[in-house]
Amino acid sequence: MIWLGIETSNAPLSIAVVKDGQVLIEIVQNLKLTHSVTVMPTIQELLEKVNLKPSDIDGIAVSEGPGSYTGLRIGVTVAKTIAWSLKKPVVGVSSLKVLAANAQLFNGIICSLFDARRQNVYAASYTENLSETVIEEQHISIDELLEKLKEMSKPVMFVGLDVAIFKEKIVECLGELAYFAPTSLQLPRASKLIELVQNEPLPSVEEIHSFVPKYHRIAQAEAEWIKEQKRGNQ
Amino acid sequence: MGEFTMKDTIILAIETSCDETAAAIIRNGTEIISNVVASQIESQKRFGGVVPEIASRHHVEQITIVIEEALEKANMQPSDLTAVAVTEGPGLVGALLIGINAAKAFAFVHNLPIIGVHHIAGHIYANALVQPMQFPLLALVVSGGHTELVLMKEHGSFEVIGETRDDAAGEAYDKVARVLNMPYPGGPHIDRLAHEADEAVEFPRAWLEDSYDFSFSGLKSAVINYKHNMDQRGEEINPAHVARGFQESVVEVLTTKTLRAAKEYNVKQVIAAGGVSANKGLRTSLEQVFEQEGIAFTVPPLKLCTDNAAMIGAAASYMYEAGVRGELSMNGVPGKELKSW
Known part of the structure; x- marks a missing residue:
């Protein structure tokens, strides 16, 4: 079984090709280049290097969110279009879970997060080996997240490039319980995406059309419109 | 246009520059084989205009459905196609990116050339579908x-x-x-x-x-x-x-x-x-x-005046004949200038 992994949920880019549980090739970059420009040439280049054709791909794993709306849409659009063109399944994986997987051997709680601006984050937390989700992925204020983690009274490993933004706050709240992943574990890896799904049952190809990113937030205009409707109904 | 003595030029065209998700199949720049448009008007009219984020979200929901429908209505396989065309700009950048990335992924899988089309060139070439220019x-x-x-x-x-x-x-x-x-x-x-x-x-x-x-x-x-x-x-x-x-x-x-x-x-x-x-x-x-x-x-008739992919396919057919080809690194260009090819 040959998998293509695509991770474009935030600024970093990662593409991987995995064959029968072995990583054949993987690229992880943090160059803040436009995913729209880099994704397809990178996929082409990696497949060429491992001497595979697009039609050799049996399944596609893609980071489905949360993250940058545009980044998610580029990854999901490329993944679903390749999947639909090949009539092969596409599987979405939480971008927070993929990131947390970098620190899955940590004996404690693993918390992955992305900055969502105005002191908010997209975050989730898991136990060792991601065996249990202790905080479901959500859009949450950093203060509320840290309070939840504090209540658990366990060591917490923070993973993600955006952790740096909140480091002071984290230390202030959790003190010696706070651990920070080393630099080499801060970027999401497409091979991890594949690792997380390769032993799971595959979705059918009929589900490709309805596959969309998990934004975790409705669009601003829609939120305002709903608010207005509610006001109108009162 | 040029002679098609060897073989027909059949273009799959995709357009997502604003609030219509569209795909069409055009033969020799003049004949519409299929022309599918999924409009977002029902959703967007809640806001009194097009909200870019909402437009982009709808495009992701619709894109493969619309392409599939265009192929099915034309009763064609990807192997029947000569090239894939897509609107490169101008337009809403987030919206353009969906069509462009779908077009590139499709072209890559099926080993087809890709052609980036200017939206206005498309509108003009809608007329080539009616009568020779x-x-x-x-x-x-x-x-x-x-x-x-x-x-x-x-x-x-x-x-x-x-x-x-x-x-x-x-x-x-x-x-x-x-x-x-x-x-x-x-x-x-x-x-x-x-x-x-x-x-x-x-x-x-x-x-x-x-x-x-x-x-x-x-x-x-x-x-x-x-x-x-x-x-x-x-x-x-x-x-x-x-x-x-x-x-x-x-x-x-x-x-x-x-x-x-x-x-x-x-x-x-x-x-x-x-x-x-x-x-x-x-x-x-x-x-x-x-x-x-x-x-x-x-x-052009009304349905070719509003945004559609048939017009993109018409322009792309002439671009294809002129030897214009795009790259897999194609990006959305929201303020793209209309230039000669």
Whole structure:
């Protein structure tokens, strides 16, 4: 079984090709280049290097969110279009879970997060080996997240490039319980995406059309419109 | 166009520059084999206009469905295709990116060349689906995002001789419609009301002296001020009279400038393109003056005036013949300039 992994949920880019549980090739970059420009040439280049054709791909794993709306849409659009063109399944994986997987051997709680601006984050937390989700992925204020983690009274490993933004706050709240992943574990890896799904049952190809990113937030205009409707109904 | 002696050129075209997710299959630049458009109007009208984030979300939901439908309706396989074409710009960047990335992924899997098409070139080439283009040709492109006079000396040659300095004509229609409390999109409502009106409120015309440029923001402000003054005096406005006065101003300026340019450049054919060319008032006025002048005038059928992928496929067919090819690194270009190929 040959998998293509695509991770474009935030600024970093990662593409991987995995064959029968072995990583054949993987690229992880943090160059803040436009995913729209880099994704397809990178996929082409990696497949060429491992001497595979697009039609050799049996399944596609893609980071489905949360993250940058545009980044998610580029990854999901490329993944679903390749999947639909090949009539092969596409599987979405939480971008927070993929990131947390970098620190899955940590004996404690693993918390992955992305900055969502105005002191908010997209975050989730898991136990060792991601065996249990202790905080479901959500859009949450950093203060509320840290309070939840504090209540658990366990060591917490923070993973993600955006952790740096909140480091002071984290230390202030959790003190010696706070651990920070080393630099080499801060970027999401497409091979991890594949690792997380390769032993799971595959979705059918009929589900490709309805596959969309998990934004975790409705669009601003829609939120305002709903608010207005509610006001109108009162 | 060039000869297709060897084999037909069959293009799969994709268009997602604004709020329509569209795919079409075009044979030899002239024949529509299939033409699928998934409109977001029902969703977007809640907001009184197109919200870019909502547009992008809908495109991701629709994109593979629309491409599949275009292939199925044409009864074709990817192996029947010559190339994949997609709107590269101008447009909403987030919206463009969905079509572009789907087109690139599809082209990559099926080992097909990819062609990035300018949205306005597409609108102009919608006419090639109706009848052969005769050069030199003058195109009046009028839509929600554009108001341009484009001179073409031959296929693939574009010279913008006039454009709007502020609002596009369609944008002015939408804004005036909002002032008159009409639903989005406002153009068709104003057009209908204008036809029902027995008199017109007099609004100014922006001639901009000898220039072929346009300006509609002054007219829009004049309508807003008129309503404001009437409100202050406690008088009701007659929406039909306002609609007719507004439309007369827009149509007179567009028609007069197009006619003057057609004569100056001695063109063989004048075409109208873009969403606002669906406007009955404008169509009728242009048809009348060019019939009097003895200059051929064409305007595509309504469904080819609004955004669609068939027009992108038509332009791409001529680009393909001219040897134009894009790269897998193609990006959305929201402010893309209309350049000759």
